[in-house]
Amino acid sequence: xxxxxxxxxxxxxxxxxxxxxxxxxxxxxxxxxxxxxxxxxxxxxxxxxxxxxxxxxxxxxxxxxxxxxxxxxxxxxxxxxxxxxxxxxxxxxxxxxxxxxxxxxxxxxxxx
Amino acid sequence: xxxxxxxxxxxxxxxxxxxxxxxxxxxxxxxxxxxxxxxxxxxxxxxxxxxxxxxxxxxxxxxxxxxxxxxxxxxxxxxxxxxxxxxxxxxxxxxxxxxxxxxxxxxxxxxxx
Numbered sequence: 550x551x552x553x554x555x556x557x558x559x560x561x562x563x564x565x566x567x568x569x570x571x572x573x574x575x576x577x578x579x580x581x582x583x584x585x586x587x588x589x590x591x592x593x594x595x596x597x598x599x600x601x602x603x604x605x606x607x608x609x610x611x612x613x614x615x616x617x618x619x620x621x622x623x624x625x626x627x628x629x630x631x632x633x634x635x636x637x638x639x640x641x642x643x644x645x646x647x648x649x650x651x652x653x654x655x656x657x658x659x660x661x
Numbered sequence: 662x663x664x665x666x667x668x669x670x671x672x673x674x675x676x677x678x679x680x681x682x683x684x685x686x687x688x689x690x691x692x693x694x695x696x697x698x699x700x701x702x703x704x705x706x707x708x709x710x711x712x713x714x715x716x717x718x719x720x721x722x723x724x725x726x727x728x729x730x731x732x733x734x735x736x737x738x739x740x741x742x743x744x745x746x747x748x749x750x751x752x753x754x755x756x757x758x759x760x761x762x763x764x765x766x767x768x769x770x771x772x773x774x
Contacts, residue, residue: 580760580761582761589749589767589769590766590767591751591764591765591766591767592706592751592764592767593764594761594762594763594764597760597761641705641706643761645755645760645761645762648694648711648713649696649708649711650696650708650753650755650761650762652705652706652707653705654704654705655705
């Protein structure tokens with residue numbers, strides 16, 4: 550298994566600003582995933598991040614809006630650029646070292 | 662692409678009654694991995710069940726599910742619901758180990774006394 554930690558737990562920001570969400574794993578993992586979840590709705594896969602390479606984004610998500618860094622095997626950062634009220638949601642980092650996929654505690658973002 | 666369908670958005674029932682949540686999937690991959698995740702309020706999703714084997718029942722914490730490749734289904738069942746089962750349940754699919762799961766839209770289960 551793997552334990553994932555996220556920082557911050559929650560954040561409130563103004564429209565047009567940028568914010569960073571950090572994810573740290575307690576062991577090395579090949580891939581980290583980022584998901585977006587609106588209030589009690591589905592978990593949408595945003596991107597897959599592997600060490601030393603550019604993240605692969607799913608349809609509807611772009612690197613300009615949601616740049617992701619993966620500098621090493623235990624760390625990843627998701628940035629939300631030019632935040633808008635429609636970006637208000639929970640962001641989860643996740644990893645799947647073997648069969649089971651594990652999630653961080655999530656970061657609740659509110660954009661005013 | 663791969664997809665997962667959960668037909669019920671909300672299931673409300675009385676404690677002690679059986680629960681069944683539907684899950685069907687689409688993939689071109691012949692050996693998909695199927696999962697059920699549960700998410701309680703203000704928590705992150707956690708694994709409830711998983712299966713990679715056709716027609717084999719898998720059980721955990723009173724819940725069970727059987728992967729049926731012939732019908733592309735992986736329905737979740739429990740014989741007697743408890744108040745603590747109130748949560749959001751997601752069915753998920755993956756083609757192979759290491760790749761990110763694709764989640765269905767989720768089913769909210771609300772159990773009342």
